[in-house]
Amino acid sequence: MIAALDQTDPVALAQALIGCPSITPATGAVFDCLEAMLLPLGFTVERFLDGDPANGGPVENLLAMRRRGDGPHFAFAGHLDVVPPGEGWASDAFAPEVRGELLYGRGAVDMKGSIGAFVAAVARSEAVSGTISLLITGDEEGDAVHGTRALMGHMADRGVRPDLCLVGEPTSVNRLGDMIKIGRRGSVNMWITVPGVQGHVAYPHLAKNPISPLVRIMAAIEAITLDEGTDWFQPSNIELTDVHVGNPATNVIPGKATARLSIRFNDLHRGADLAARVRAIVEAEGGTLEAKISGEAFLTPPGAFSALISAAIAAETGLTPELSTTGGTSDARFLCALCPVVEFGLVNATMHKLDEAVALADLERLTRIYERILSSVATAS
Missing domain, CATH: 3.30.70.360 (Alpha-Beta Plaits)
Structure with missing residues (x-):
């Protein structure tokens, strides 16, 4: 099924990921699905499990890297685990369904939709130089003990350290692009x-x-x-x-x-x-x-990285995003120890709710924004 997908189509990629149930802590099929998307794009994929049932595991983590000549190392971080769907959905939460202009399914917004958009952006950006990596965990919605922190340890053992990191959490409030996060409490x-x-x-x-x-x-x-x-x-x-x-x-x-x-x-x-x-x-x-x-609280002070992301958003949406530190925590609280980190993703109105849904148009816009960010990072080096 994955081989038949159009790797440049964020809707198809999001549907494939949503179709793999992955209630936290996540392992297995959903990571198989993402790996199958990345291998044809030239990524080297490493996966490992951390923890056991006695202490909140096992949790699966994925590190994927693609090197294309000289240039900075740009990382995209996210999670494939989701919260339980709960009772009362209009359709099966793990059977993605397009109704009208929306794609429904658990994880559509938080955050399989943005992962699909980033993969599609990479597929459209074959000429971009530098190193691109994906740092993906199955333990963001849970205790966050065996997820990103374990992944960072795995990276340290291999001498992997990105120059910049974008976390694809759903940061937009009313319209795609109206807010990015430059820190968290x-x-x-x-x-x-x-x-x-x-x-x-x-x-x-x-x-x-x-x-x-x-x-x-x-x-x-x-x-x-x-x-x-x-x-x-x-x-x-x-x-x-x-x-x-x-x-x-x-x-x-x-x-x-x-x-x-x-x-x-x-x-x-x-x-x-x-x-x-x-x-x-x-x-x-x-x-x-x-x-x-x-x-701990962290802040990536406004600067070149947040300006680059804001410019990409403005070019596609006409909006100047608010730079914010509001809301709950995310795995950016760990990743900030590696490099400058900014969070940007889809509209968060339906995350964790019944009938979670993302606008099809937003998936395409987000993909184009991520394309611009990849290109700008490569040319700014």
Whole structure:
């Protein structure tokens, strides 16, 4: 089936990828499909598994490279795993279907559509010199432990380091090209536990209620103002996301109380510093804290790379994209350690939703934008 595809047609390529179910963590058929697209274009493809079922795996990762003479190394990064489709789709989420001017299917926007567009752009750019690589994981929508970070380790072992990286996440908001991401906020989640001593409410002197210190902890956390934002980032925010006692009885003082919070922070902070600040509050009340840093904040300052991408977008859409750091995290938080990273892709209105869909015209426009970016990177060297 892949051999019969037109490699320059982003719709056909997106359909082929969507047709391979790949709920995170992804392995197997969807990577077979992408590899079959890339081999005829002259790419060398390396695939490997990382992790096991006991720790969130196995996850498949793919590194594909094509060298054509001298020139910079341009990398395109993305993921083939998708979130579960859920119930209530108008058609099979993994049977891509064109209805009217839209292509429906899980991953159409996030982000098999942009991967198909990039492959089509490469197929149309045979004359472009330099090195082109694809850094594709099956673990972006999950824990992101065995995906891009493992792929970066694999690259380091081989001495592979791109000069520039474009992540094809769906960054557009209302129209294709209205926004690109030049950074992302960091993310840290924390779990608070306050121990107590269970007992009868009529005999409080024989028990120790953990709820009161937990309330004081939460009040202290709520009183924190981390910052007022920066030139490129909105203010950091702390959100309490869960409080739990689990006490079904009305006459029992509980033996433990817990809470959970999440902090999304800008580049004025580091995750470990924020965890230490909250831990001091928790431990002062006799509690304990567990923290998990999902990623640090990063910024690719506006410059030649973002200007090149903006020019390609403007040439095809007439729009001047907003340079933004809003939204959640992406694997760009890891890739920024390698080189300048910018994110740009499709309109994100239906990602993770029922009946996820992409406009056919947007797939073609995105392909042409990616073509311009490839050409501009090669000629700018």
